[in-house]
Amino acid sequence: MREQLSWKVGGQQGEGIESTGEIFASALNRQGYFLYGYRHFSSRIKGGHTNNKIRVSTKPLNSISDDLNILVAFDQETIDVNIHELRQDGIIIADAKFNPVVTEGFNARLFAVPFTEIATELGTSLMKNMVAVGASSAILGLDPESYKDVVEDLFLKKGASVVEKNMEAIHAGAAFFRNEAGNDLPDLKLAPADGKKRMFMIGNDAIGLGAIAAGSRFMAAYPITPASEIMEYMIEKLPEFGGTVIQTEDEIAACTMAIGANYAGVRAFTASAGPGLSLMAEAIGLSGMTEQPLVIVDTQRGGPSTGLPTKQEQSDLMAMIYSTHGDIPKVVITPSTVEEAFYDTVEAFNLSEEYQCPVILVTDLALSLGKQTVEPLDFNRVEVRRGALRLESEIPERIDGAYYKRYEVTETGVSNRVIPGMKNGIHHVTGVEHDETGKPSESPENRVAQMDKRMRKLANLPKTFKDPLYVHAEHEQADLLVVGVNSTRGTIEEAIPRLEADGVKVNHAQIRLLHPFPTDELMTEIAKANKVVVVENNATAQLANIIKMNVGNVKIENVLKYDGNPFLPGELHEKCKTLVETSKELV
Incomplete structure (x- = not known):
């Protein structure tokens, strides 16, 4: 049995790809498995290839996987685009409707399952995603009934008959795959999970929950990827606590409304992405000059201009610190996990009122929209400090x-x-x-x-801010100190044991307070390493340059990625290993 595996579903945007992954993952979460999900989607409403990759494990994990065990395809493009990720023992389950074939040059086991045909026979082709979920459950050795609670949560409001039909589709998909595979069923069964209850949430939801826990009762925002889910969460939840959300005409209005609400004594905030942050620059200066509290969430995405609205990047770092004209005090916080996003949101509101200045909470697309298993949050840790x-x-x-x-x-x-x-x-x-x-x-x-x-x-903020760095340093003198920000933490953590197995001693520091910069704390870690490697998703090494500006001209090796995709543990392992080997050759 497998301790972990990776599953991906793909097809055209608008045909239920996201919901397929959501149903598949939610059922596994309720059984106690640890999950990490990442969606690849186009910046359009309908059409264009999209996929949802879910990593499943019996142990905690915080990054996307290098490879793929199971690919569920609703069209041929999904096979062609994603087959390179499949392991040698990986399989493809594809809708027989489009006569799937294995992409030329690759060797993979293909099972054609009539998702659409089975669903249509049961009443509607819309249930083809449920048939796919059923086929997946057969591969993993899961009882199709384990999906019933999830299906009821989704469809019971439409009536018991709808729940029954969707469960029939799941059972039919499982039965067809078992009959099709026969004794040749792939050995991809999951080991049992611990059965414990944990949350499964995206970073944006954690931020919304953190804002409510912090006492925020007003949000003004303009929709923008990948921040919109924060506003959607608040629209659904905030009225239950007597709060209000206003969708403004633009980000300038959103920011100034948040300033005005704070001036009136209400904890208020706004959320946006890079383009919106640019529009807010003057208003951020107003917060600094009038000394009004202001919390802004910036969910970084690919830029510049419209750029890559639905892709990963970390290129707003300089803008968050320096884009405002004139000199004002400003705090920039950079959580690296969904759990940290919740607690750091609470702290952002506290710091904003204590120091009467703008506080920017920064995430990136992978952290904002990536869905992770989260241990139950400790609300006893939440305190409201109004300064x-x-x-x-x-x-x-x-x-x-x-x-x-x-x-x-x-x-x-x-x-x-x-x-x-x-x-x-x-x-x-x-x-x-x-x-x-x-x-x-x-x-x-x-x-x-x-x-x-x-x-x-x-x-004195860097000295009073709790954990301005996340540090994992087992070596008094390491070969490498790997430094990252936001969602790169999980990838770095997974790459480190591989480097250690290669004989490379590695320490790790993740920046959690970007400004004011924790200079002394990072210098302590730099002093314990022969080489510093900074990992970031941008083209100009913004984080590395901020480090140099604050700690001096320390020798830094840059590991950059700006193609719109997050780092994979395997590629980071190889890049760091190459840097070490190159250094030894030069010596």
Whole structure:
């Protein structure tokens, strides 16, 4: 029996490929298997090749697999595009409707199963995906009845007869495949799972849940891939907690609405991708100048311009730190797992209010839309810290009609904050430079005092931020220190044991606080390695350059990928191994 395997379903976008993968994976999740899913899809509503790759294991995993055991094909293009991933013992299950053939130059076992024909005989061709799920269950040695809870969740609202028909389709697919394969059934049965209940969720859902847990009750956003699921999650869930979501006309409006809501005392945020972040740049500066809390989620995707809207990239790193004109304090947090995305979202709201500045929570497409097994979240870890937000009873009486010193110069750089309408709390709010009461001022002395005040807010944040780096360092002196950000963590973690088996000593550091940069913490890890390798999904080595800007001109080897696909453990293993071997040859 197999401890793990990889399964992929593919076809034309709009014909149920995503739902096929969702049903297949959800049933396995409920049995206690660990899962990691990644969708490859086109930037169009219907048409174009799409596939959903699901990795299944009896043990935890955090990356996409190098290869493929089972390919379920709804068209010939799926076979042609994906067959190169199949292992030697891998198989293809294809809809007999299109007369499937194995792509020339490849050797794979092909089983033609009449998905469409069986589904049509049962009532509708739309159930062909259920037939495919049934055939897959036969390969894995799973009881088709294990899908019943999932099918009921999806279709019971349409009536018990719909549930029954879909279950018939699953049973029919399993029975046909068993009869077709006979005694030649592939040996791809899964070992039993532990049966424990775990969540199976995408990073965007974790962010939405984190925002609600943090007390956010307002979101303003404009739909954009791969951030839209955050807004969709909030639209469904936030009204249950008395909250509101507004779909705005553009990202500029979304950002300024979020600033306004925070000014009124409501925890609010927005979410977008690279193009939206560009539009928000001026408003982010407004948050910094007016010292209003603001949380922005940036789900990175392929750029520039419209770029590759549905593909993986990590090319917004410089933009998040430096795109805003002028100098303002800003926090950039980079979670690397779905679980971290939940807790870091909560922390983003806390930091935004404590430091009264914009906080950007950054993911990438693989983390935003990749679906992972997540252990039950610990809501006891959730705390709400509102910083220097004063109650009305704490505001001193106005003397001679003087305005409240909302921007009072303080040693920490953080001034007491009040909500509009509070007695004795009246003050100006403006995007131009201002004095302590908010009144516009161009005085050189005032400008320096206010600028210094704002900029010293974050001086100690890297030291107080919990785990600004995720570090796995077993070696006092390693051959390599591999550094990554966001979703590359799981791939790096899987590549390391392979490198260790080759005799390469490897330490790992994943950046979780990108700005202000955890300079001292990373320098400690750099000092324990002979070579530093930075792994990132962009063409200009943005993360490596940010590291050099903060720790000095350390010798870094870049491992870059910007073709729209995430790193695979195998390719990362080979690239790092080659770097080590090349270094030895040069010596």
